[in-house]
Amino acid sequence: MTEFLPHIPIEIKPYITAVLASLSCGIIGTYIVIRRLVFISGGITHASFGGIGIGYYLGWHPLAGALVAAVLSALGIEYTTRKGAMRNDSAIAIMWSLGMAIGIIFVYLTPGRPPNLMSYLFGSILVVSEAELFFLLLLDIVLITTFLVFYKPVIYVAFDRDFAKSRKYPVALIDYVMMVFIALTIVLNIRIVGIILVISLFTIPQNIANLFTLRNKPMFIFSVLISMAGTGMGIVLAGIIDVPTGATIILFLVAMYLLSRLLNRVFKI
Protein backbone atom coordinates (compact mmCIF):
# COMPACT_ATOMS: atom_id res chain seq x y z
CA MET A 1 0.00 0.00 0.00
CA THR A 2 2.85 2.35 0.72
CA GLU A 3 5.27 1.07 -1.95
CA PHE A 4 4.96 4.36 -3.80
CA LEU A 5 6.83 6.16 -1.03
CA PRO A 6 10.34 7.34 -1.85
CA HIS A 7 13.24 5.81 0.01
CA ILE A 8 14.74 8.29 2.46
CA PRO A 9 18.51 8.07 3.11
CA ILE A 10 19.25 6.77 6.59
CA GLU A 11 21.45 9.82 7.44
CA ILE A 12 18.62 12.32 7.17
CA LYS A 13 15.63 10.15 8.08
CA PRO A 14 15.86 10.70 11.88
CA TYR A 15 15.86 14.47 11.34
CA ILE A 16 12.81 14.33 9.05
CA THR A 17 11.15 12.17 11.70
CA ALA A 18 12.03 14.73 14.37
CA VAL A 19 10.50 17.58 12.37
CA LEU A 20 7.30 15.68 11.60
CA ALA A 21 6.98 14.44 15.19
CA SER A 22 7.57 17.92 16.59
CA LEU A 23 4.74 19.40 14.52
CA SER A 24 2.15 16.97 15.90
CA CYS A 25 3.55 16.84 19.45
CA GLY A 26 3.94 20.62 19.59
CA ILE A 27 0.36 21.27 18.52
CA ILE A 28 -1.47 18.49 20.38
CA GLY A 29 0.85 18.78 23.39
CA THR A 30 -0.03 22.46 23.80
CA TYR A 31 -3.72 21.57 23.71
CA ILE A 32 -3.09 18.80 26.28
CA VAL A 33 -1.18 21.12 28.60
CA ILE A 34 -3.59 24.07 28.50
CA ARG A 35 -6.56 21.77 29.00
CA ARG A 36 -4.72 19.87 31.77
CA LEU A 37 -5.13 16.52 30.00
CA VAL A 38 -1.61 15.28 30.70
CA PHE A 39 -2.70 12.42 32.95
CA ILE A 40 -5.41 11.33 30.51
CA SER A 41 -2.82 11.29 27.75
CA GLY A 42 -0.58 9.11 29.92
CA GLY A 43 -3.49 6.69 30.33
CA ILE A 44 -4.17 6.54 26.59
CA THR A 45 -0.46 6.01 25.87
CA HIS A 46 -0.19 3.03 28.19
CA ALA A 47 -3.56 1.62 27.12
CA SER A 48 -2.17 1.50 23.57
CA PHE A 49 0.35 -1.12 24.73
CA GLY A 50 -2.61 -3.53 25.00
CA GLY A 51 -3.21 -2.92 21.30
CA ILE A 52 0.45 -3.56 20.50
CA GLY A 53 0.21 -6.96 22.27
CA ILE A 54 -3.03 -7.90 20.50
CA GLY A 55 -1.54 -6.70 17.22
CA TYR A 56 1.43 -9.06 17.65
CA TYR A 57 -0.86 -11.93 18.58
CA LEU A 58 -3.11 -11.45 15.55
CA GLY A 59 -0.20 -10.88 13.22
CA TRP A 60 -1.14 -7.24 12.48
CA HIS A 61 1.26 -4.37 12.44
CA PRO A 62 1.60 -3.62 16.19
CA LEU A 63 0.97 0.09 15.60
CA ALA A 64 -2.39 -0.74 13.97
CA GLY A 65 -3.37 -2.53 17.18
CA ALA A 66 -2.05 0.41 19.21
CA LEU A 67 -4.14 2.79 17.12
CA VAL A 68 -7.36 0.88 17.78
CA ALA A 69 -6.61 0.59 21.52
CA ALA A 70 -5.63 4.26 21.84
CA VAL A 71 -8.72 5.57 20.04
CA LEU A 72 -11.06 3.25 21.97
CA SER A 73 -9.51 4.15 25.34
CA ALA A 74 -9.57 7.88 24.49
CA LEU A 75 -13.25 7.72 23.59
CA GLY A 76 -13.93 5.52 26.63
CA ILE A 77 -12.28 7.98 29.03
CA GLU A 78 -14.15 10.89 27.47
CA TYR A 79 -17.43 8.97 27.72
CA THR A 80 -17.04 7.89 31.37
CA THR A 81 -15.96 11.43 32.33
CA ARG A 82 -18.97 12.90 30.58
CA LYS A 83 -21.41 10.47 32.18
CA GLY A 84 -19.80 11.01 35.58
CA ALA A 85 -19.95 7.23 35.94
CA MET A 86 -16.77 7.11 37.99
CA ARG A 87 -13.95 9.27 39.26
CA ASN A 88 -12.01 10.53 36.30
CA ASP A 89 -8.51 9.84 37.69
CA SER A 90 -9.51 6.33 38.79
CA ALA A 91 -10.93 5.55 35.33
CA ILE A 92 -7.64 6.69 33.78
CA ALA A 93 -5.51 4.63 36.18
CA ILE A 94 -7.55 1.50 35.44
CA MET A 95 -7.28 2.06 31.69
CA TRP A 96 -3.54 2.69 32.13
CA SER A 97 -2.78 -0.60 33.91
CA LEU A 98 -5.37 -2.66 32.01
CA GLY A 99 -3.68 -1.73 28.74
CA MET A 100 -0.26 -2.75 30.02
CA ALA A 101 -1.63 -6.03 31.43
CA ILE A 102 -3.38 -6.97 28.18
CA GLY A 103 -0.22 -6.16 26.25
CA ILE A 104 1.96 -8.36 28.44
CA ILE A 105 -0.49 -11.32 28.29
CA PHE A 106 -0.84 -11.22 24.50
CA VAL A 107 2.86 -10.83 23.88
CA TYR A 108 3.37 -13.88 26.12
CA LEU A 109 0.70 -15.85 24.23
CA THR A 110 2.17 -15.05 20.83
CA PRO A 111 3.89 -18.20 19.56
CA GLY A 112 7.54 -18.18 18.53
CA ARG A 113 10.35 -15.90 19.58
CA PRO A 114 9.20 -13.00 21.79
CA PRO A 115 9.03 -9.84 19.71
CA ASN A 116 11.31 -6.91 20.33
CA LEU A 117 9.18 -4.69 22.51
CA MET A 118 11.99 -2.35 23.38
CA SER A 119 11.40 -0.17 20.33
CA TYR A 120 7.81 0.43 21.47
CA LEU A 121 8.55 0.91 25.14
CA PHE A 122 11.62 3.12 24.76
CA GLY A 123 11.40 4.24 21.14
CA SER A 124 13.65 3.74 18.19
CA ILE A 125 13.73 6.76 15.95
CA LEU A 126 16.36 5.15 13.70
CA VAL A 127 14.10 2.31 12.54
CA VAL A 128 10.98 4.33 11.75
CA SER A 129 9.66 3.16 8.38
CA GLU A 130 8.76 5.32 5.39
CA ALA A 131 5.12 4.25 5.86
CA GLU A 132 5.10 5.48 9.47
CA LEU A 133 6.57 8.79 8.33
CA PHE A 134 3.93 9.05 5.65
CA PHE A 135 1.14 8.66 8.24
CA LEU A 136 2.87 11.14 10.54
CA LEU A 137 2.96 13.64 7.66
CA LEU A 138 -0.76 13.05 7.00
CA LEU A 139 -1.52 13.62 10.69
CA ASP A 140 0.49 16.87 10.65
CA ILE A 141 -1.44 18.13 7.63
CA VAL A 142 -4.78 17.30 9.24
CA LEU A 143 -3.79 18.89 12.58
CA ILE A 144 -2.39 22.07 11.04
CA THR A 145 -5.46 22.48 8.81
CA THR A 146 -7.89 21.86 11.68
CA PHE A 147 -6.15 24.28 14.01
CA LEU A 148 -5.87 26.95 11.32
CA VAL A 149 -9.57 26.72 10.44
CA PHE A 150 -11.08 26.14 13.89
CA TYR A 151 -8.46 27.79 16.09
CA LYS A 152 -10.70 30.22 17.99
CA PRO A 153 -13.56 27.82 18.76
CA VAL A 154 -11.12 25.12 19.91
CA ILE A 155 -9.31 27.52 22.25
CA TYR A 156 -12.46 29.23 23.54
CA VAL A 157 -14.17 25.92 24.27
CA ALA A 158 -11.02 24.58 25.93
CA PHE A 159 -10.95 27.66 28.18
CA ASP A 160 -14.55 27.52 29.38
CA ARG A 161 -16.75 24.62 28.43
CA ASP A 162 -19.71 25.72 30.58
CA PHE A 163 -19.90 29.01 28.80
CA ALA A 164 -19.59 27.35 25.38
CA LYS A 165 -22.38 24.95 26.33
CA SER A 166 -24.57 27.85 27.39
CA ARG A 167 -24.15 29.19 23.84
CA LYS A 168 -25.30 25.83 22.45
CA TYR A 169 -21.85 25.26 20.99
CA PRO A 170 -21.06 21.61 20.03
CA VAL A 171 -18.69 21.10 22.96
CA ALA A 172 -19.07 17.30 23.02
CA LEU A 173 -18.23 17.00 19.32
CA ILE A 174 -15.09 19.13 19.74
CA ASP A 175 -14.04 17.10 22.81
CA TYR A 176 -14.42 13.75 21.06
CA VAL A 177 -12.60 14.91 17.92
CA MET A 178 -9.73 16.29 20.01
CA MET A 179 -9.50 13.03 21.97
CA VAL A 180 -9.16 11.11 18.70
CA PHE A 181 -6.41 13.54 17.60
CA ILE A 182 -4.63 12.99 20.92
CA ALA A 183 -4.84 9.19 20.45
CA LEU A 184 -3.52 9.37 16.85
CA THR A 185 -0.69 11.70 17.86
CA ILE A 186 0.35 9.41 20.71
CA VAL A 187 0.41 6.27 18.56
CA LEU A 188 2.28 7.81 15.64
CA ASN A 189 4.92 9.21 17.99
CA ILE A 190 5.43 6.08 20.10
CA ARG A 191 8.32 4.98 17.90
CA ILE A 192 10.19 8.23 18.43
CA VAL A 193 10.72 8.03 22.20
CA GLY A 194 8.54 5.09 23.24
CA ILE A 195 5.43 4.58 25.34
CA ILE A 196 7.18 5.35 28.59
CA LEU A 197 8.62 8.67 27.43
CA VAL A 198 6.21 10.01 24.80
CA ILE A 199 4.26 12.06 27.34
CA SER A 200 7.34 14.23 27.83
CA LEU A 201 7.18 15.40 24.19
CA PHE A 202 3.68 16.66 25.01
CA THR A 203 4.70 18.52 28.14
CA ILE A 204 8.33 19.67 28.31
CA PRO A 205 8.47 21.87 25.16
CA GLN A 206 5.09 23.38 26.13
CA ASN A 207 6.24 24.23 29.63
CA ILE A 208 9.44 25.78 28.27
CA ALA A 209 7.30 27.86 25.88
CA ASN A 210 5.02 28.86 28.74
CA LEU A 211 8.00 30.33 30.59
CA PHE A 212 8.42 32.88 27.83
CA THR A 213 4.84 33.57 26.80
CA LEU A 214 1.42 33.65 28.45
CA ARG A 215 -0.40 33.79 25.10
CA ASN A 216 -1.80 30.78 23.31
CA LYS A 217 -0.68 31.31 19.71
CA PRO A 218 3.01 31.86 20.53
CA MET A 219 2.78 28.88 22.88
CA PHE A 220 1.77 26.60 20.00
CA ILE A 221 4.51 27.94 17.71
CA PHE A 222 7.28 27.97 20.34
CA SER A 223 6.37 24.44 21.43
CA VAL A 224 6.80 23.12 17.90
CA LEU A 225 10.15 24.92 17.48
CA ILE A 226 11.47 23.89 20.91
CA SER A 227 10.43 20.32 20.22
CA MET A 228 12.30 20.40 16.89
CA ALA A 229 15.41 21.79 18.55
CA GLY A 230 15.22 19.28 21.42
CA THR A 231 14.67 16.18 19.30
CA GLY A 232 17.23 17.28 16.70
CA MET A 233 19.92 17.93 19.30
CA GLY A 234 18.98 14.72 21.12
CA ILE A 235 19.60 12.72 17.94
CA VAL A 236 22.96 14.41 17.37
CA LEU A 237 24.09 13.91 20.97
CA ALA A 238 22.95 10.28 21.11
CA GLY A 239 24.99 9.61 17.96
CA ILE A 240 28.10 11.26 19.38
CA ILE A 241 28.12 9.55 22.78
CA ASP A 242 26.43 6.36 21.52
CA VAL A 243 23.46 6.10 23.89
CA PRO A 244 19.71 5.44 23.22
CA THR A 245 18.17 8.31 21.24
CA GLY A 246 14.74 8.50 22.93
CA ALA A 247 16.18 8.88 26.41
CA THR A 248 18.77 11.41 25.19
CA ILE A 249 16.02 13.55 23.64
CA ILE A 250 14.17 13.66 26.96
CA LEU A 251 17.31 14.45 28.96
CA PHE A 252 18.18 17.23 26.53
CA LEU A 253 14.64 18.66 26.77
CA VAL A 254 14.74 18.61 30.58
CA ALA A 255 18.13 20.37 30.47
CA MET A 256 16.58 22.97 28.13
CA TYR A 257 13.73 23.42 30.58
CA LEU A 258 16.03 23.95 33.57
CA LEU A 259 18.23 26.35 31.63
CA SER A 260 15.14 28.27 30.48
CA ARG A 261 13.91 28.57 34.06
CA LEU A 262 17.28 29.91 35.08
CA LEU A 263 17.38 32.42 32.19
CA ASN A 264 13.83 33.39 32.98
CA ARG A 265 14.70 34.09 36.58
CA VAL A 266 17.95 35.93 35.89
CA PHE A 267 16.70 38.10 33.02
CA LYS A 268 13.03 38.22 34.07
CA ILE A 269 11.91 37.65 30.49
Place this chain on the structure above:
Amino acid sequence: MSNTLIELQDIGIAYGEQVVLENINFRIVNEDFIGVIGPNGSGKTSLIRTILGEIVPFTGNMYHAPQLSIGYLPQVNHMDTKFPITVEEVVDAGFLGAGYNTAGKKNKKEKLDHLLSEFRLQDFRKRQIGTLSGGQLQKTLLARAVVSSPGLLILDEPDTYIDNEFEHELYNHLVKLNKQMAIILVSHDLGMISSYVKTIACVNKTLHHHHSHEINEELLKAYNCPIDIITHGTVPHRVLKNH
Protein backbone atom coordinates in the same frame (compact mmCIF):
# COMPACT_ATOMS: atom_id res chain seq x y z
CA MET B 1 -46.85 35.49 26.13
CA SER B 2 -45.47 38.03 23.68
CA ASN B 3 -42.79 39.48 25.95
CA THR B 4 -42.10 36.19 27.79
CA LEU B 5 -38.52 35.05 27.34
CA ILE B 6 -38.68 31.89 29.42
CA GLU B 7 -41.45 30.20 31.30
CA LEU B 8 -41.14 27.17 33.57
CA GLN B 9 -44.41 25.40 34.44
CA ASP B 10 -44.55 22.85 37.27
CA ILE B 11 -40.94 21.91 36.63
CA GLY B 12 -39.26 19.22 38.74
CA ILE B 13 -35.51 18.49 38.73
CA ALA B 14 -33.82 15.40 40.15
CA TYR B 15 -30.34 13.91 40.21
CA GLY B 16 -31.06 10.19 40.16
CA GLU B 17 -33.53 9.58 42.96
CA GLN B 18 -32.84 12.86 44.71
CA VAL B 19 -35.36 15.59 43.92
CA VAL B 20 -33.63 18.98 43.96
CA LEU B 21 -36.43 21.27 42.79
CA GLU B 22 -40.17 20.74 42.47
CA ASN B 23 -43.29 22.63 41.44
CA ILE B 24 -41.25 25.41 39.91
CA ASN B 25 -43.34 28.07 38.20
CA PHE B 26 -41.23 30.92 36.95
CA ARG B 27 -41.77 33.43 34.16
CA ILE B 28 -39.06 35.75 32.90
CA VAL B 29 -40.12 38.69 30.74
CA ASN B 30 -38.28 41.33 28.74
CA GLU B 31 -37.53 44.00 31.32
CA ASP B 32 -37.00 41.70 34.32
CA PHE B 33 -34.11 42.14 36.74
CA ILE B 34 -34.57 39.27 39.18
CA GLY B 35 -32.39 38.56 42.19
CA VAL B 36 -32.37 34.82 42.89
CA ILE B 37 -31.55 34.03 46.52
CA GLY B 38 -31.55 30.87 48.59
CA PRO B 39 -29.37 29.00 51.08
CA ASN B 40 -26.51 26.76 49.96
CA GLY B 41 -27.75 23.60 48.30
CA SER B 42 -31.20 25.10 47.74
CA GLY B 43 -31.11 24.41 44.00
CA LYS B 44 -30.12 27.86 42.67
CA THR B 45 -27.49 26.49 40.33
CA SER B 46 -29.79 23.65 39.21
CA LEU B 47 -32.41 26.27 38.34
CA ILE B 48 -29.84 28.16 36.24
CA ARG B 49 -28.68 24.99 34.51
CA THR B 50 -32.29 24.13 33.68
CA ILE B 51 -32.88 27.55 32.14
CA LEU B 52 -29.63 27.12 30.15
CA GLY B 53 -30.95 23.78 28.91
CA GLU B 54 -28.17 21.72 30.51
CA ILE B 55 -30.53 19.76 32.78
CA VAL B 56 -33.68 18.13 31.45
CA PRO B 57 -36.53 18.29 34.01
CA PHE B 58 -38.27 15.04 34.88
CA THR B 59 -41.63 16.77 34.83
CA GLY B 60 -43.27 20.03 33.72
CA ASN B 61 -43.15 22.25 30.66
CA MET B 62 -40.60 24.79 29.61
CA TYR B 63 -41.02 27.61 27.11
CA HIS B 64 -38.05 29.33 25.47
CA ALA B 65 -38.77 32.33 23.25
CA PRO B 66 -37.64 31.46 19.73
CA GLN B 67 -34.21 32.90 18.87
CA LEU B 68 -33.59 33.84 22.50
CA SER B 69 -29.87 34.01 23.17
CA ILE B 70 -28.58 33.83 26.73
CA GLY B 71 -25.44 35.46 28.11
CA TYR B 72 -24.00 33.52 31.03
CA LEU B 73 -21.50 34.53 33.69
CA PRO B 74 -20.38 31.37 35.51
CA GLN B 75 -18.79 31.39 38.95
CA VAL B 76 -15.25 32.74 38.78
CA ASN B 77 -13.80 29.94 40.90
CA HIS B 78 -14.50 27.56 38.00
CA MET B 79 -12.03 29.44 35.82
CA ASP B 80 -8.54 28.17 35.05
CA THR B 81 -6.62 31.43 35.51
CA LYS B 82 -3.39 29.84 34.25
CA PHE B 83 -4.99 29.28 30.84
CA PRO B 84 -3.02 31.22 28.20
CA ILE B 85 -5.79 33.53 27.05
CA THR B 86 -6.01 37.34 26.97
CA VAL B 87 -8.82 39.65 28.08
CA GLU B 88 -9.56 40.49 24.46
CA GLU B 89 -9.84 36.80 23.51
CA VAL B 90 -12.11 36.01 26.45
CA VAL B 91 -14.51 38.78 25.42
CA ASP B 92 -14.31 37.67 21.77
CA ALA B 93 -15.38 34.18 22.92
CA GLY B 94 -18.74 35.79 23.72
CA PHE B 95 -19.49 35.64 19.99
CA LEU B 96 -19.35 31.82 20.10
CA GLY B 97 -22.51 30.10 19.02
CA ALA B 98 -25.40 32.01 17.50
CA GLY B 99 -23.62 35.27 16.83
CA TYR B 100 -20.20 33.94 15.93
CA ASN B 101 -20.59 33.40 12.22
CA THR B 102 -23.40 35.81 11.47
CA ALA B 103 -22.01 39.04 12.91
CA GLY B 104 -19.58 40.67 10.47
CA LYS B 105 -15.91 40.87 11.43
CA LYS B 106 -15.87 44.68 11.52
CA ASN B 107 -19.09 44.79 13.48
CA LYS B 108 -17.70 42.36 16.03
CA LYS B 109 -14.51 44.35 16.46
CA GLU B 110 -16.44 47.58 17.00
CA LYS B 111 -18.62 45.98 19.66
CA LEU B 112 -15.62 44.44 21.36
CA ASP B 113 -13.72 47.77 21.43
CA HIS B 114 -16.80 49.59 22.68
CA LEU B 115 -17.36 47.14 25.55
CA LEU B 116 -13.70 47.09 26.57
CA SER B 117 -13.69 50.87 26.89
CA GLU B 118 -17.07 50.96 28.62
CA PHE B 119 -15.83 48.42 31.19
CA ARG B 120 -12.51 50.28 31.45
CA LEU B 121 -10.61 47.21 30.28
CA GLN B 122 -8.88 48.66 27.22
CA ASP B 123 -5.51 49.00 28.98
CA PHE B 124 -5.65 45.33 29.93
CA ARG B 125 -6.83 43.90 26.63
CA LYS B 126 -3.56 42.08 25.86
CA ARG B 127 -3.09 40.85 29.43
CA GLN B 128 -3.35 37.16 30.31
CA ILE B 129 -6.31 36.63 32.64
CA GLY B 130 -4.17 35.26 35.50
CA THR B 131 -2.53 38.69 35.85
CA LEU B 132 -5.85 40.47 36.53
CA SER B 133 -7.46 41.34 39.86
CA GLY B 134 -10.67 39.55 40.86
CA GLY B 135 -12.74 42.56 39.84
CA GLN B 136 -11.05 42.92 36.44
CA LEU B 137 -11.56 39.22 35.72
CA GLN B 138 -15.22 39.49 36.70
CA LYS B 139 -15.68 42.47 34.38
CA THR B 140 -13.97 40.58 31.56
CA LEU B 141 -16.35 37.66 32.01
CA LEU B 142 -19.33 40.03 32.17
CA ALA B 143 -18.16 41.65 28.93
CA ARG B 144 -17.98 38.19 27.34
CA ALA B 145 -21.53 37.42 28.50
CA VAL B 146 -23.03 40.58 26.99
CA VAL B 147 -20.88 41.25 23.90
CA SER B 148 -23.32 39.46 21.59
CA SER B 149 -26.28 41.44 23.03
CA PRO B 150 -28.23 38.50 24.44
CA GLY B 151 -31.91 38.82 25.35
CA LEU B 152 -31.26 37.38 28.80
CA LEU B 153 -28.20 37.65 31.03
CA ILE B 154 -27.66 35.14 33.85
CA LEU B 155 -25.03 35.75 36.54
CA ASP B 156 -24.11 33.04 39.04
CA GLU B 157 -22.83 34.62 42.28
CA PRO B 158 -20.68 37.34 40.67
CA ASP B 159 -20.08 38.84 44.12
CA THR B 160 -17.93 36.01 45.46
CA TYR B 161 -14.36 37.26 44.95
CA ILE B 162 -14.73 40.99 44.64
CA ASP B 163 -14.51 43.86 47.06
CA ASN B 164 -17.42 46.04 48.11
CA GLU B 165 -16.52 48.98 45.92
CA PHE B 166 -16.32 46.91 42.79
CA GLU B 167 -19.54 45.15 43.70
CA HIS B 168 -21.39 48.47 43.42
CA GLU B 169 -19.67 49.21 40.10
CA LEU B 170 -20.72 45.81 38.80
CA TYR B 171 -24.34 46.22 39.85
CA ASN B 172 -24.47 49.72 38.34
CA HIS B 173 -23.32 48.16 35.06
CA LEU B 174 -26.14 45.67 35.38
CA VAL B 175 -28.74 48.39 35.94
CA LYS B 176 -27.55 50.01 32.69
CA LEU B 177 -27.54 46.69 30.83
CA ASN B 178 -31.06 45.98 32.08
CA LYS B 179 -32.31 48.64 29.63
CA GLN B 180 -31.34 46.25 26.82
CA MET B 181 -31.78 42.79 28.33
CA ALA B 182 -33.49 40.84 31.11
CA ILE B 183 -31.19 39.83 33.97
CA ILE B 184 -31.18 37.00 36.48
CA LEU B 185 -28.69 37.57 39.30
CA VAL B 186 -27.97 34.67 41.66
CA SER B 187 -26.57 35.89 44.98
CA HIS B 188 -26.48 35.10 48.64
CA ASP B 189 -26.19 38.75 49.59
CA LEU B 190 -29.76 39.98 49.74
CA GLY B 191 -28.79 43.24 51.47
CA MET B 192 -26.52 44.20 48.59
CA ILE B 193 -28.64 43.23 45.61
CA SER B 194 -32.03 44.40 46.90
CA SER B 195 -31.27 48.01 46.03
CA TYR B 196 -30.48 47.08 42.41
CA VAL B 197 -32.88 44.31 41.37
CA LYS B 198 -36.56 44.83 40.56
CA THR B 199 -37.93 41.58 41.95
CA ILE B 200 -36.70 38.73 44.14
CA ALA B 201 -37.06 34.98 43.67
CA CYS B 202 -36.49 32.83 46.77
CA VAL B 203 -35.33 29.32 45.97
CA ASN B 204 -35.37 26.50 48.47
CA LYS B 205 -36.49 23.23 46.83
CA THR B 206 -39.27 25.30 45.29
CA LEU B 207 -39.48 28.90 44.07
CA HIS B 208 -41.42 31.95 45.23
CA HIS B 209 -41.23 34.95 42.94
CA HIS B 210 -41.79 38.06 45.04
CA HIS B 211 -42.75 40.85 42.66
CA SER B 212 -40.93 43.64 44.45
CA HIS B 213 -37.34 44.29 45.50
CA GLU B 214 -38.47 45.04 49.03
CA ILE B 215 -38.96 42.03 51.16
CA ASN B 216 -39.32 41.55 54.92
CA GLU B 217 -38.17 38.80 57.19
CA GLU B 218 -41.67 37.37 57.75
CA LEU B 219 -42.12 36.92 54.03
CA LEU B 220 -38.69 35.36 53.66
CA LYS B 221 -39.57 32.95 56.43
CA ALA B 222 -42.86 32.16 54.72
CA TYR B 223 -40.90 31.53 51.51
CA ASN B 224 -38.67 29.15 53.45
CA CYS B 225 -35.64 31.44 53.02
CA PRO B 226 -34.88 32.73 56.54
CA ILE B 227 -32.10 35.34 56.82
CA ASP B 228 -29.65 36.56 59.43
CA ILE B 229 -28.06 39.93 59.99
CA ILE B 230 -24.31 39.58 60.04
CA THR B 231 -21.35 41.89 59.74
CA HIS B 232 -18.97 41.71 56.80
CA GLY B 233 -16.18 44.17 57.54
CA THR B 234 -17.81 47.13 59.27
CA VAL B 235 -21.19 47.26 57.57
CA PRO B 236 -23.93 45.05 59.07
CA HIS B 237 -26.08 43.49 56.39
CA ARG B 238 -28.59 40.80 55.76
CA VAL B 239 -27.52 37.46 54.40
CA LEU B 240 -29.27 34.16 54.17
CA LYS B 241 -29.19 31.75 57.03
CA ASN B 242 -26.99 28.74 56.26
CA HIS B 243 -25.02 30.71 53.71
